[in-house]
Amino acid sequence: MRNTDLTKIYRQYKGKWIVFGKENKVVAADNDLKKAITQFKKKNPKAIPDVLRVPTKITPYVGKVLG
Numbered sequence: 001m002r003n004t005d006l007t008k009i010y011r012q013y014k015g016k017w018i019v020f021g022k023e024n025k026v027v028a029a030d031n032d033l034k035k036a037i038t039q040f041k042k043k044n045p046k047a048i049p050d051v052l053r054v055p056t057k058i059t060p061y062v063g064k065v066l067g
Contacts, residue, residue: 006054015056019049 004024013029019040021027028039033051040049 010054010058013054016054018052018054020052021047 009018009026013026016029016031017033017036018026019028019036021040021044027043028036030036030039033053037049037051040047
């Protein structure tokens with residue numbers, strides 16, 4: 001997967017579960033994870049879903065990530 005600007009996705013799907021397909025395009029979205037995956041499986045029965053929960057608000061982070 002390549003990097004994606006999540007700004008448009010955040011504005012459109014705030015607080016929902018989204019499932020990506022090829023080329024980082026949103027294939028399914030719903031408030032319930034099981035429903036979003038079911039929608040995805042109807043369109044792509046053999047593919048493995050790539051799931052993301054879009055946050056309801058953006059919280060700025062200041063600091064350093066230790067890894």
